[in-house]
Amino acid sequence: MREINLDQKEFWNHKKGKLWVSLGPRIDDMFGPLGDEALKVLAPKKGENVIDIGCGTATTSLKLAGLVGGKGSVIGMDISKPILEYAKQNAKENSIKNIEFLLADAQNYCFIGDSYDAIFSRFGVMFFDDPVAAFSNILKGLKSGGRLAFVCWADRSANDWIEVSTNIASNFLELPPKAAPRDPGPFAFEDPLYLNEVLCDAGWNEISIENYSVTNIVGKSIKEAADFLSRMGPMSVPFEDSEEPVKSKVIDSLEKCFVDYVTTRGVEMHFSAWIVTAYKP
Numbered sequence: 001m002r003e004i005n006l007d008q009k010e011f012w013n014h015k016k017g018k019l020w021v022s023l024g025p026r027i028d029d030m031f032g033p034l035g036d037e038a039l040k041v042l043a044p045k046k047g048e049n050v051i052d053i054g055c056g057t058a059t060t061s062l063k064l065a066g067l068v069g070g071k072g073s074v075i076g077m078d079i080s081k082p083i084l085e086y087a088k089q090n091a092k093e094n095s096i097k098n099i100e101f102l103l104a105d106a107q108n109y110c111f112i113g114d115s116y117d118a119i120f121s122r123f124g125v126m127f128f129d130d131p132v133a134a135f136s137n138i139l140k141g142l143k144s145g146g147r148l149a150f151v152c153w154a155d156r157s158a159n160d161w162i163e164v165s166t167n168i169a170s171n172f173l174e175l176p177p178k179a180a181p182r183d184p185g186p187f188a189f190e191d192p193l194y195l196n197e198v199l200c201d202a203g204w205n206e207i208s209i210e211n212y213s214v215t216n217i218v219g220k221s222i223k224e225a226a227d228f229l230s231r232m233g234p235m236s237v238p239f240e241d242s243e244e245p246v247k248s249k250v251i252d253s254l255e256k257c258f259v260d261y262v263t264t265r266g267v268e269m270h271f272s273a274w275i276v277t278a279y280k281p
């Protein structure tokens with residue numbers, strides 16, 4: 001059988017996986033309000049069985065586990081071994097029992113048919129090399145009438161937390177080539193018409209795609225913001241791999257630029273996402 005999503009497996013299992021784990025709490029601060037909005041829309045009920053796709057370090061899986069209660073259950077699914085190891089530890093430290101983790105690719109995992117009430121994801125479904133195949137596969141696991149709710153990034157240019165910092169870093173670092181529209185990656189679904197088409201073709205019903213835009217803190221100080229964002233997005237791995245003088249240049253330039261984003265709360269930047277819901281017919 002042809003192995004799928006190889007580039008993403010490679011990416012999330014090596015340097016990026018370790019970086020993601022090391023930045024866990026700061027990523028949670030940044031993604032928190034966006035993920036919470038998707039959770040609100042999913043509205044998990046006591047006793048439900050839910051899957052968290054691309055669960056990462058399991059912050060949302062743990063929240064889901066609390067919401068469905070002891071009679072419900074959560075599966076956190078991810079392709080990254082180092083990230084899932086952290087997720088398991090996270091659940092153990094929080095004494096969460098109604099949760100299980102699966103090292104699996106949502107695009108071809110053999111879901112037990114018609115068994116789950118809901119599927120959730122916080123920024124974990126934009127990395128499939130065949131999104132229609134992936135969303136058709138995910139649909140199989142749901143009970144009839146079951147629901148999907150996820151948050152993914154909207155227009156890249158409206159996400160200055162990544163756009164601004166990447167543009168600056170590109171002056172000093174060799175960044176991976178900018179992904180073509182629709183290519184697997186954070187902005188695969190920035191075009192809502194394409195996203196709607198993917199979900200339609202995959203067999204979902206009653207699709208809703210709503211914009212959710214917020215400003216959020218990327219650091220309490222300019223220094224903290226530059227340190228954090230230099231390790232996020234496409235610059236993350238090239239920055240880690242670069243020599244100290246290059247790192248200093250990147251950080252200096254980010255710090256200069258972030259002066260324009262300082263508010264009384266810290267360094268505040270713009271985030272724009274789609275909150276997506278759909279149902280199994």
Ligand SMILES: C[S@@+](CC[C@H](N)C(=O)[O-])C[C@H]1O[C@@H](n2cnc3c(N)ncnc32)[C@H](O)[C@@H]1O
Pocket residue numbers: 005008012027031035053054055056057058060077078079080083104105106107121122123124125127128
């Ligand atoms: C941007 S991170 C989001 C992690 C987490 N949901 C959060 O909000 O912190 C994307 C996650 O999706 C996972 N992922 C990527 N492709 C996947 C796939 N095909 N199946 C399952 N997980 C996948 C990655 O390993 C990574 O942990």
